Amino acid sequence: MSAKYTILEELIRPVVEGLGFEFWGMEYLSLGKDSVLRIFIETDEEKGIDVEDCARVSRQVSSILDVEDPITGEYNLEVSSPGLDRPLFSLAQYQAYIGSIVSLRLRVPFDGRRKFKGQLMGIESEDIVIRVDQEEYLLPIDLIDKANVVPQF
Numbered sequence: 001m002s003a004k005y006t007i008l009e010e011l012i013r014p015v016v017e018g019l020g021f022e023f024w025g026m027e028y029l030s031l032g033k034d035s036v037l038r039i040f041i042e043t044d045e046e047k048g049i050d051v052e053d054c055a056r057v058s059r060q061v062s063s064i065l066d067v068e069d070p071i072t073g074e075y076n077l078e079v080s081s082p083g084l085d086r087p088l089f090s091l092a093q094y095q096a097y098i099g100s101i102v103s104l105r106l107r108v109p110f111d112g113r114r115k116f117k118g119q120l121m122g123i124e125s126e127d128i129v130i131r132v133d134q135e136e137y138l139l140p141i142d143l144i145d146k147a148n149v150v151p152q153f
Contacts, residue, residue: 004028007070008037015060016041021053024082025089028071035075037065040082049081084151091123091141098122101150102130106143117150 008028016023016039024040041057043049058079065071088094088102097120104116116139118132127138128147 004070011064011068011070012039012061015064016057019057019060021049021057025087025093027087033074035071035073036078037071037075038078038080040080040087042082054079054081085148088147088149091126094120094123094128094141094147097149101152103148103150104128104130104139104144105146106139107145108143110139110143111137 005026005028008026009023012026013023020043022042022044024042026040027036027038029036029038039057039061041049041053043053058077061079062077065077088097100120101118102120106114106116108114116130116132116137118130118137121129121131121136123129124138126142127140128144130137130139
């Protein structure tokens, strides 16, 4: 995890949790003047996350970021629910989705490939176990650039 990510999370997590939501995770995409800070929030309530919830969190987080100014330059702030194809950020989140189909992209190639899509079989220490075409891979969580649950209908 980068220092920038850690600083942002330390500022944002307490705001999200203070508003009664779970901080699911975030993505910071530094794209020059089109940079994006995307925050994912979750709730235990049956109604789920609605637009007003996202707006409340956005207003509060925006105020903190304006004061603390951890991001140089312009960026767009987005707040949303993780959705059905939810991104996975932590070992606890992976643990909750064992048995599900996931899509992973690695920072560097592993066994000659960077993309994996298969059934999440488990967690061993700091590694994710995924079965792709009857072959199991043990992938270190630190190598995972992006991971999402693949919705099954």
